[in-house]
Amino acid sequence: MGVSGIRGSMAEETKRNGKPETSHRPETDPKRDDKNYYGIPPIKRAHWTWQIYVYFWIGGIGAGSHLLATIGHLLGWKDEAFFRTTKYTTLAAMTISPVLLIWDLGRPERFLNMLRILKLRSPMSTGSWALSVFGSMSGLVATKQAAEDGLLLGDNFASRLAKLVPDRLVSVLALPLGLYVGAYTGILLIATSVPMWARNWLLMGPTFLSSAVSSGLSWTSLVLHLGNWGESKTLGALKRAERVVLVIEAILIAASLIRMGKWSKPLFSKKLGPLFVGGTLIGGIAAPLVLLFGKETRERSILASVLVLVGGFLFRYVMVVGGRESADDPESYFSFAKKDGGRPEVSGEGSE
Amino acid sequence: MATGFLTDTTVCIGCKACEVACKQWNQLPADGYELTGDSYDNTKQLSGDTWRHVAFIENPKKKRLTGDVDLVALAEDVKEDLPNGAELDGLGRWTFMSDVCKHCVEAPCQQACPTGAIIRNEFDNVYIQPDVCNGCGYCVPACPYGVITSVPEDGRAFKCTLCYDRQIDGLEPACAKACPTNSIMFGEVEELERVAEERVKQLHDRGYPQAFLYGTPEVGGTGGIGGNHSKFILMDVPETYNLPENPFLPQDKVAGATVASAVAATVIGAVVAWAFRG
Numbered sequence: 001m002g003v004s005g006i007r008g009s010m011a012e013e014t015k016r017n018g019k020p021e022t023s024h025r026p027e028t029d030p031k032r033d034d035k036n037y038y039g040i041p042p043i044k045r046a047h048w049t050w051q052i053y054v055y056f057w058i059g060g061i062g063a064g065s066h067l068l069a070t071i072g073h074l075l076g077w078k079d080e081a082f083f084r085t086t087k088y089t090t091l092a093a094m095t096i097s098p099v100l101l102i103w104d105l106g107r108p109e110r111f112l113n114m115l116r117i118l119k120l121r122s123p124m125s126t127g128s129w130a131l132s133v134f135g136s137m138s139g140l141v142a143t144k145q146a147a148e149d150g151l152l153l154g155d156n157f158a159s160r161l162a163k164l165v166p167d168r169l170v171s172v173l174a175l176p177l178g179l180y181v182g183a184y185t186g187i188l189l190i191a192t193s194v195p196m197w198a199r200n201w202l203l204m205g206p207t208f209l210s211s212a213v214s215s216g217l218s219w220t221s222l223v224l225h226l227g228n229w230g231e232s233k234t235l236g237a238l239k240r241a242e243r244v245v246l247v248i249e250a251i252l253i254a255a256s257l258i259r260m261g262k263w264s265k266p267l268f269s270k271k272l273g274p275l276f277v278g279g280t281l282i283g284g285i286a287a288p289l290v291l292l293f294g295k296e297t298r299e300r301s302i303l304a305s306v307l308v309l310v311g312g313f314l315f316r317y318v319m320v321v322g323g324r325e326s327a328d329d330p331e332s333y334f335s336f337a338k339k340d341g342g343r344p345e346v347s348g349e350g351s352e
Numbered sequence: 353m354a355t356g357f358l359t360d361t362t363v364c365i366g367c368k369a370c371e372v373a374c375k376q377w378n379q380l381p382a383d384g385y386e387l388t389g390d391s392y393d394n395t396k397q398l399s400g401d402t403w404r405h406v407a408f409i410e411n412p413k414k415k416r417l418t419g420d421v422d423l424v425a426l427a428e429d430v431k432e433d434l435p436n437g438a439e440l441d442g443l444g445r446w447t448f449m450s451d452v453c454k455h456c457v458e459a460p461c462q463q464a465c466p467t468g469a470i471i472r473n474e475f476d477n478v479y480i481q482p483d484v485c486n487g488c489g490y491c492v493p494a495c496p497y498g499v500i501t502s503v504p505e506d507g508r509a510f511k512c513t514l515c516y517d518r519q520i521d522g523l524e525p526a527c528a529k530a531c532p533t534n535s536i537m538f539g540e541v542e543e544l545e546r547v548a549e550e551r552v553k554q555l556h557d558r559g560y561p562q563a564f565l566y567g568t569p570e571v572g573g574t575g576g577i578g579g580n581h582s583k584f585i586l587m588d589v590p591e592t593y594n595l596p597e598n599p600f601l602p603q604d605k606v607a608g609a610t611v612a613s614a615v616a617a618t619v620i621g622a623v624v625a626w627a628f629r630g
């Protein structure tokens with residue numbers, strides 16, 4: 001099969017101009033981009049598949065929800081529906097997340113090797129630890145909630161034990177870890193050689209965090225609206241928070257794009273551009289802001305929440321997939337890894 | 353004692369003995385029978401199954417056949433009158449380079465690895481413990497030279513071990529052993545550095561001022577990487593060989609990024625609290 005394929009293509013080559021030609025014509029074949037070494041990427045892209053950006057999204061919602069629940073506690077809120085929603089959301093997100101992460105491993109049966117060592121300079125390591133510890137703590141908090149809601153099959157030993165959990169204290173202690181779960185996904189991306197990610201090293205974590213919180217807010221507001229559960233005071237507070245956090249997110253994304261400069265090209269590619277511009281920038285930030293600042297109706301709030309959630313997902317999708325395109329582009333990497341290129345600040349700094 | 357490679361590309365003849373020796377010794381599977389059309393290079397690049405790769409660079413730098421070249425006319429040495437506006441800017445020369453893991457002094461792959469699978473062994477080489485790696489793949493985008501790669505069929509990441517097993521038995525790595533021109537030299541890093549310095553000087557004296565050593569903290573091993581234990585003598589800009597000129601250690605940014613995220617977390621937390629108070 002292979003042989004006939006080769007013959008076939010050789011016959012085709014010979015036909016051109018009716019002259020014999022080499023198979024490799026460096027600058028005459030319009031289909032080939034032979035810059036540098038035959039256009040072969042000088043760095044390798046990450047293998048990460050859909051599990052990763054779905055995890056980035058779900059983990060963010062869980063982290064955001066935990067922040068809301070903790071602040072609600074600290075402010076002495078009493079809205080049971082709000083606490084139920086946020087706490088069960090965090091628990092669900094922290095249950096799904098490890099499954100997705102383990103699924104994506106090349107050797108899933110060895111996932112526990114992540115916890116055989118803690119390496120502070122590896123966001124993959126610190127993130128795995130944060131996810132494990134935060135997941136356990138949020139599990140405790142949600143278990144107490146479940147006991148209070150009578151979901152642990154009535155008044156038995158387990159439910160009495162669960163009610164002893166100091167949920168406020170645990171929530172507060174878990175907060176830094178939860179926020180780190182929301183932010184580290186961005187730090188994970190920047191600590192690589194992929195130009196589009198590495199270039200935005202300062203703002204990637206903050207941007208992912210803001211998106212995590214806006215997604216958490218929107219999710220909570222969506223659930224409360226759909227179930228007609230939320231007190232109007234809670235719904236108003238969520239809306240106010242959504243507005244400001246979305247504005248912060250918009251500023252961070254704008255600043256990130258400026259910082260990425262020409263290395264942000266993959267975000268505007270034919271494939272990703274419509275998703276990023278239409279889905280994240282317009283659909284996920286601008287449109288919800290218009291809805292949230294306008295007239296107050298239930299429908300508008302629901303629509304805004306859905307848009308923010310979809311936009312947040314697409315943001316993670318284009319960031320991860322854009323990183324593949326960025327890694328595959330030799331020009332992008334070489335211009336980045338050049339003296340006085342994308343990282344002028346690195347020389348000298350790393351040598352101390 | 354740190355061991356490493358010095359690959360002198362100026363004497364490489366492109367025989368690929370190193371590629372073959374590496375595959376055989378390390379029992380690596382073949383890459384298939386794909387013809388790339390990229391000169392005589394059908395291997396393309398380093399991968400989890402290819403730990404030595406010989407690059408075939410034709411007519412580097414301007415010395416290229418441009419336009420629609422009639423090779424028959426060329427063979428008959430008809431230098432005037434090339435058809436279709438083709439220019440013959442000298443046939444130039446071949447450039448070969450046997451690429452391999454750089455065995456970085458501060459290795460980005462090793463710092464990225466969350467399981468601690470990647471270590472520095474007693475020879476100060478960067479080594480993946482295959483029984484620890486869980487295939488998270490994070491080392492792959494971390495490497496500034498596109499060396500370490502996941503193997504989908506296996507799940508784990510692989511790269512050059514600098515023939516750890518052979519070194520334990522006092523043997524030199526298979527590629528260095530097989531190289532007929534001594535383009536690949538193996539030895540103590542300091543000794544190799546001395547050899548390289550001499551060789552570069554010799555090349556300069558012989559009228560090749562473009563020769564330089566790649567893999568030092570000045571070029572190739574820059575940005576916190578602190579140089580490479582596996583160095584190369586090159587005759588053209590690094591990009592010609594698909595190598596970055598000024599790579600960096602990605603993990604140098606982790607602390608700063610974490611502080612920035614902590615600041616953002618404080619601000620966002622405060623803003624949400626403010627909004628919740630009404």
Ligand code: SF4
Binds near residue numbers: 511
């Ligand atoms: S060249 Fe890449 S794979 Fe080799 S030690 Fe350096 S970072 Fe690791």
Ligand code: SF4
Binds near residue numbers: 485487488489508509
């Ligand atoms: S793929 Fe293996 S060697 Fe690479 S970072 Fe993950 S655990 Fe470490």
